[in-house]
Amino acid sequence: MKLQQVDKSRYRKNMNLFLVCLVGGLILLSLGFGAGLIALFGVEAIPGEPTGNFHWNLLGVILAVLLCSLVVNQLKTQPFFHEIYYVWQLKQLQNRTYRKLAKIKSAAAENQSSALIIMLFYYSSLRLVYQLDDNTLTLSHLEKELGQLQSQIDAAGLTLNVSQFEVGLLEKY
Structure with a gap:
């Protein structure tokens, strides 16, 4: 996705x-x-x-x-449901990722690229959904987490981005 x-x-x-x-x-x-x-x-x-x-x-x-x-x-x-269905699928994927988040975070702490890609996608997708739902209370905390993750990726010398995410990466965790 x-x-x-x-x-x-x-x-x-x-x-x-x-x-x-x-x-x-x-x-x-x-x-x-x-x-x-x-x-x-x-x-x-x-x-x-x-x-x-x-x-x-x-x-x-x-x-x-x-x-x-x-x-x-x-x-x-139907075209009317395009955005609604996309966000619904995105929220399902976020829930699936959240259930594996502890394992993914521990792998990301070891700079495993697949875990870092998953975390980058997870945080970016949360930001998108929070903005769509006007959830401004947790958006600043999320931006901080995303910034820390990006700093970790840069410090590791990796060039990762959200477009590298594939659902199959979750199967590893």
């Missing part, structure tokens, strides 16, 4: 619209499926007694989540 420039305003606009539609869709579908299942299979309400239709409502929520997941899976390659 390569780092790409993302149009922040388009990403934010599309992401906000997507989230509103997703939440609205989940609510409406959950209510619709739940009401339909209760109408078909539910128990008549007796005043003062619980209806026992919780499982039908829960099944309605599960069906709504499945349907929304299928729709999103089909639409993820």
Whole structure:
């Protein structure tokens, strides 16, 4: 995976619209499926007694989540979702890297080039996502970490950059 420039305003606009539609869709579908299942299979309400239709409502929520997941899976390659899907994949890769970060950091301390490339990509991708999500609280700390890493790379006499990163490098750790 390569780092790409993302149009922040388009990403934010599309992401906000997507989230509103997703939440609205989940609510409406959950209510619709739940009401339909209760109408078909539910128990008549007796005043003062619980209806026992919780499982039908829960099944309605599960069906709504499945349907929304299928729709999103089909639409993820559309131009509207380009930035959203790219950032989602980037966040997944960051999570995968984070789970191996202790091993990668110890290898980077020994100036292993693959570990340094992974760290460089990891920090650069975090900076991109933080800027897109307006996470300014941790951005200064991240810039400091990235500067220290770049100093370490320069001190080791290596010429590494983010474009050298390949997902297969993570398999080593």
